[in-house]
Amino acid sequence: MSTDFRTAPLDATSAERLAAAGLRYALVDTADRDAFSAWLQADMRGFHVARLNDELLEKNLEGLAYRRTTGVFDDALIDPVTPVGTVNSWIGEVTVPGSRTVPGWAISSVTVAPTHRRKGVARNLLEGELRTASALGVPLAMLTVSESSIYGRYGFATAAMAAEWRIDTKRAKWTGPTPGGRLQFIPQEEFRALVPGLFDRVRLSVPGEVPLWDLRWDQIAGLAWEDKGSAAKLRAVRYDDEKGKLQGLALYLVKGGDDDFTKHTLEVHHLTAATPDAYAALWRFLLEVDLVSEVKAYLRSVDEPVRWMISDMRAIRFTPSDHQYLRILDVKGALEARSYASSAMIALVVTDELGFAQGRFLLEIDGKGVGEVRPMQSVAPRGSAALALTVNELSAIYLGGVPVATLVGAGRIKELRSGSAAVVDGAFRSPRTPSLSSWY
Numbered sequence: 001m002s003t004d005f006r007t008a009p010l011d012a013t014s015a016e017r018l019a020a021a022g023l024r025y026a027l028v029d030t031a032d033r034d035a036f037s038a039w040l041q042a043d044m045r046g047f048h049v050a051r052l053n054d055e056l057l058e059k060n061l062e063g064l065a066y067r068r069t070t071g072v073f074d075d076a077l078i079d080p081v082t083p084v085g086t087v088n089s090w091i092g093e094v095t096v097p098g099s100r101t102v103p104g105w106a107i108s109s110v111t112v113a114p115t116h117r118r119k120g121v122a123r124n125l126l127e128g129e130l131r132t133a134s135a136l137g138v139p140l141a142m143l144t145v146s147e148s149s150i151y152g153r154y155g156f157a158t159a160a161m162a163a164e165w166r167i168d169t170k171r172a173k174w175t176g177p178t179p180g181g182r183l184q185f186i187p188q189e190e191f192r193a194l195v196p197g198l199f200d201r202v203r204l205s206v207p208g209e210v211p212l213w214d215l216r217w218d219q220i221a222g223l224a225w226e227d228k229g230s231a232a233k234l235r236a237v238r239y240d241d242e243k244g245k246l247q248g249l250a251l252y253l254v255k256g257g258d259d260d261f262t263k264h265t266l267e268v269h270h271l272t273a274a275t276p277d278a279y280a281a282l283w284r285f286l287l288e289v290d291l292v293s294e295v296k297a298y299l300r301s302v303d304e305p306v307r308w309m310i311s312d313m314r315a316i317r318f319t320p321s322d323h324q325y326l327r328i329l330d331v332k333g334a335l336e337a338r339s340y341a342s343s344a345m346i347a348l349v350v351t352d353e354l355g356f357a358q359g360r361f362l363l364e365i366d367g368k369g370v371g372e373v374r375p376m377q378s379v380a381p382r383g384s385a386a387l388a389l390t391v392n393e394l395s396a397i398y399l400g401g402v403p404v405a406t407l408v409g410a411g412r413i414k415e416l417r418s419g420s421a422a423v424v425d426g427a428f429r430s431p432r433t434p435s436l437s438s439w440y
């Protein structure tokens with residue numbers, strides 16, 4: 001697999017189609033300050049957020065320069081330098097069952113100027129990214145979405161959910177363990193220095209997680225916020241175990257309390273715990289901060305153990321949402337990259353409108369959970385489980401977080417032999433619920 005993703009040629013099909021609509025498809029040189037600045041400001045406009053000020057522009061010019069950066073330009077405009085369509089991408093990785101990772105073509109910053117919407121610009125950008133990733137041998141593409149209705153048509157589906165948790169702290173008395181390590185406040189800068197290393201220890205055990213980049217850590221730590229007043233309210237805490245080893249970090253912000261000073265809201269902006277003790281210590285701390293009536297945590301797993309660590313589960317309001325979207329491009333590469341929970345022989349008849357994953361495949365999983373994929377003849381071998389599905393469903397079940405039985409129930413996967421869903425679920429299930437704790 002090539003890692004020369006920044007300079008790989010632009011997709012000729014998308015270039016031709018955009019040219020036919022009078023538009024120019026081009027890679028943006030991120031070392032060209034004016035061109036890259038215009039691209040970054042177009043991206044901000046696309047998401048309806050403030051133009052980058054001088055300080056943040058500098059940070060973005062430096063922090064995102066490593067990505068493959070593509071624009072669509074309308075040379076007939078008074079300002080032909082600012083793109084009317086943007087996308088960037090890089091070869092990242094996503095954790096899969098078995099504490100392993102698989103390379104993924106990460107796609108971000110998909111925007112189209114409102115002046116040029118619904119002319120197929122986004123379609124050409126997305127299809128162009130998929131064809132480029134496939135040509136470079138990357139087994140899957142991945143993204144997080146602002147609108148969930150857009151990406152199914154390109155073969156994406158959500159493979160890991162995330163949830164917002166709101167906990168009424170007056171109702172939720174702590175019933176979990178009380179670890180013996182030490183909690184202490186640290187400066188935001190120390191949190192920023194420590195969190196990538198701790199997170200990297202943890203993410204390899206959570207299917208769906210992806211590594212983050214330096215600028216994203218600066219943003220999480222509040223070191224790249226436009227609103228400096230809010231950033232100054234962030235508080236960072238570390239947890240060290242009884243031997244003095246760092247095992248957990250949390251970052252939070254307390255707001256509200258205007259009408260009643262005893263009823264602030266504590267927003268958990270980040271929480272990474274490498275051990276169950278660190279998890280318990282940090283959650284207990286957050287739930288017991290005085291003058292707070294509600295703790296809100298975003299982008300948490302749908303299966304947080306904290307639900308079982310408080311006296312009253314109904315103190316929780318819980319909003320799950322689709323979050324980590326995957327799109328398998330190479331069925332063999334993707335399925336052989338993860339491990340499986342049981343041995344099985346599984347026939348998969350996959351349809352893919354864009355062609356990448358189309359075909360009939362036989363996945364044979366041995367007693368050690370290692371899978372091998374071969375092309376399958378027309379009939380599924382005797383004794384195999386057999387499913388017919390589109391690439392969307394294959395991408396959804398890939399991490400083991402979406403049961404096949406659910407998608408059979410939804411009429412989205414067809415069992416070609418009865419009982420197949422149970423066999424595939426037994427093999428695909430992940431010991432840890434897939435999750436993704438960031439936007440990218």
Ligand SMILES: CC(C)(COP(=O)(O)OP(=O)(O)OC[C@H]1O[C@@H](n2cnc3c(N)ncnc32)[C@H](O)[C@@H]1OP(=O)(O)O)[C@@H](O)C(=O)NCCC(=O)NCCS
Binds near residue numbers: 109112118120145146
């Ligand atoms: C979403 C966005 C990129 C679409 O761009 P566009 O160039 O107008 O889209 P296209 O003309 O290529 O349309 C592609 C397909 O997506 C559909 N589509 C586009 N925007 C959609 C939306 N907001 N919701 C649902 N479907 C949408 C189109 O109907 C079309 O479907 P079809 O090909 O099956 O007929 C653009 O509206 C935008 O920049 N929005 C704000 C930023 C954003 O939300 N980006 C997505 C980041 S996750």
